[in-house]
Amino acid sequence: MAHIVTNKCQRCRFTHCVEVCPVACFHGDEERLYIDADTCIDCSACIEVCPVRAIYDQYDMPEEYQTCIAINSKALDFPVIDTKHEPLPTAMERKKELGY
Amino acid sequence: MSDSLNHKDKLTIAVVGSGPSGFYATEALLKNFPNTSVNIIEKLPVPFGLVRFGVAPDHPKLKQVIMVYNRIAENPNVNFFGNVELDKDITIEELQRTHHAVILCYGARSDRDLNIPGTSLKGYHSAREFVAWYNGDPEAQHHKFDFSHKNAVIIGQGNVAADVCRILTKSVDELKKTDITTQAIEQLSESKIRNIHIIGRRGPAQAKFSSKEIRELGELSNCSNFIEQQSYVIDDIDKNQLSAPAFADIAKCVSIFKDFGYKKDSKKQHSIEYKFLLSPIKICGDSKIESITFMRNRLTDNRKAEPTGDTITIDCGLCFSSIGYRGQAINNIPFDDVKGTIINDKGRVINKQGTVITGLYTSGWIKRGPSGIIGTNRADSVETIETLVKDIETLKQKTIEENAFINILKAKKCRYISYEDWKKIDDIEIKNGSIIGKSREKITDIDKMLSIANK
Numbered sequence: 246m247a248h249i250v251t252n253k254c255q256r257c258r259f260t261h262c263v264e265v266c267p268v269a270c271f272h273g274d275e276e277r278l279y280i281d282a283d284t285c286i287d288c289s290a291c292i293e294v295c296p297v298r299a300i301y302d303q304y305d306m307p308e309e310y311q312t313c314i315a316i317n318s319k320a321l322d323f324p325v326i327d328t329k330h331e332p333l334p335t336a337m338e339r340k341k342e343l344g345y
Numbered sequence: 346m347s348d349s350l351n352h353k354d355k356l357t358i359a360v361v362g363s364g365p366s367g368f369y370a371t372e373a374l375l376k377n378f379p380n381t382s383v384n385i386i387e388k389l390p391v392p393f394g395l396v397r398f399g400v401a402p403d404h405p406k407l408k409q410v411i412m413v414y415n416r417i418a419e420n421p422n423v424n425f426f427g428n429v430e431l432d433k434d435i436t437i438e439e440l441q442r443t444h445h446a447v448i449l450c451y452g453a454r455s456d457r458d459l460n461i462p463g464t465s466l467k468g469y470h471s472a473r474e475f476v477a478w479y480n481g482d483p484e485a486q487h488h489k490f491d492f493s494h495k496n497a498v499i500i501g502q503g504n505v506a507a508d509v510c511r512i513l514t515k516s517v518d519e520l521k522k523t524d525i526t527t528q529a530i531e532q533l534s535e536s537k538i539r540n541i542h543i544i545g546r547r548g549p550a551q552a553k554f555s556s557k558e559i560r561e562l563g564e565l566s567n568c569s570n571f572i573e574q575q576s577y578v579i580d581d582i583d584k585n586q587l588s589a590p591a592f593a594d595i596a597k598c599v600s601i602f603k604d605f606g607y608k609k610d611s612k613k614q615h616s617i618e619y620k621f622l623l624s625p626i627k628i629c630g631d632s633k634i635e636s637i638t639f640m641r642n643r644l645t646d647n648r649k650a651e652p653t654g655d656t657i658t659i660d661c662g663l664c665f666s667s668i669g670y671r672g673q674a675i676n677n678i679p680f681d682d683v684k685g686t687i688i689n690d691k692g693r694v695i696n697k698q699g700t701v702i703t704g705l706y707t708s709g710w711i712k713r714g715p716s717g718i719i720g721t722n723r724a725d726s727v728e729t730i731e732t733l734v735k736d737i738e739t740l741k742q743k744t745i746e747e748n749a750f751i752n753i754l755k756a757k758k759c760r761y762i763s764y765e766d767w768k769k770i771d772d773i774e775i776k777n778g779s780i781i782g783k784s785r786e787k788i789t790d791i792d793k794m795l796s797i798a799n800k
Contacts, residue, residue, distance in 0.1 A: 290720030
């Protein structure tokens with residue numbers, strides 16, 4: 246069990262999460278972030294700082310995001326992101342779309 | 346590039362405290378100024394603060410964060426000075442004189458007061474003292490807990506209260522492989538405590554637990570969780586709030602409370618009863634606690650607790666108040682007595698008039714108060730170091746003699762503990778644990794720690 250970044254991160258990539266991650270387990274590409282499950286210590290610090298609640302504890306992740314587990318398993322293909330970045334230009338629009 | 350390496354530009358910075366905020370401040374400093382020399386000063390001979398002495402022994406995954414701290418400490422520009430206490434072994438003025446900047450990250454090692462009669466009775470403790478005791482904090486080993494009565498009361502409904510509940514209800518078998526001290530296991534194995542009352546001042550929708558901690562309590566193998574029907578009130582204002590995204594986790598807690606139900610399962614050996622809307626008004630007993638009287642509250646529209654006039658008394662022989670840690674002031678540092686924090690603006694220490702004290706910063710619980718989890722301190726330390734970066738030209742003006750700090754410690758014959766020394770203690774603890782099937786057996790005696798370091 247680990248934490249999972251769902252597809253809600255796509256077109257947002259706010260990166261509030263990376264700053265509170267105590268173990269630098271976030272990786273990222275141009276589109277979104279991924280959690281390296283082997284590094285994540287399940288502390289949940291990232292969950293509530295995400296403006297669109299894109300991150301779930303696998304334990305109570307809604308069924309519709311199950312495919313995101315496989316997507317997160319590619320985390321190590323991308324560099325570690327451990328400092329806050331500017332969100333994607335589409336972030337505010339996407340946030341609204343997601344109902345936050 | 347060679348210019349930036351000359352001695353004048355090389356900063357020497359002191360970080361006071363080696364818990365999460367101290368390590369993350371060090372990490373952020375080195376990210377911004379890779380040539381900075383950081384002296385981490387720790388009161389105890391051993392590092393990691395509340396990761397070692399606060400995180401529950403049955404949450405080993407959280408402690409893996411120590412690997413990150415080891416990586417930070419292994420940077421050749423980082424020096425650990427354990428067994429060096431501020432105001433005792435070294436003064437803040439001496440630190441300021443020997444460093445370009447001092448970052449105070451010494452956390453909260455005291456308790457918020459309950460402020461009711463009876464807190465001097467035997468059997469009354471803060472949850473912090475109990476947590477520090479079972480986690481092997483050398484400064485908490487003198488506490489004596491009386492587990493002979495079947496009822497215990499925990500005042501406060503946050504994650505520390507949940508940790509205390511688990512430790513009081515788990516069996517020896519469930520704890521024996523963790524790094525809880527053997528002394529704690531031995532005493533807990535004799536415990537007669539069966540019923541725990543966990544008390545909140547406000548309603549279920551205002552409890553401070555995380556849903557994860559409540560879920561874990563619900564999963565305890567030999568423990569019945571139930572709620573007091575009378576005080577389980579969710580009104581329309583609560584319902585409205587709980588539907589907002591920001592309250593998602595609290596809504597989860599409330600739904601777990603509902604699942605617990607009102608009935609105790611008496612087939613289970615232990616029980617945890619959640620009581621809400623109660624404020625303690627008096628702890629009663631002759632020399633030791635016999636009962637606690639509470640005022641029943643109701644909530645105002647803006648969710649404040651107000652007394653109804655009805656009271657309830659609960660018999661118990663042990664009480665833990667778990668209403669929050671509190672930071673302590675140090676000599677000559679501006680302090681907010683209400684919040685128990687160092688007065689600061691985004692990490693820059695300022696006096697009561699708002700004037701900046703040059704070169705003095707703060708991070709972690711002593712900066713913002715005792716809230717948040719390990720990772721919260723990383724963002725907090727990033728903020729403090731961003732502030733320090735803005736001041737860098739001023740800080741650089743100061744001339745510091747090389748080795749000035751270490752020379753003071755040597756002149757005072759202070760036996761400081763290096764990270765290599767700590768590693769010797771660490772090795773012995775792991776070895777001593779493995780002999781008896783535990784992840785670690787902590788050494789709880791400072792002299793013993795020092796004698797291992799001296800070998």
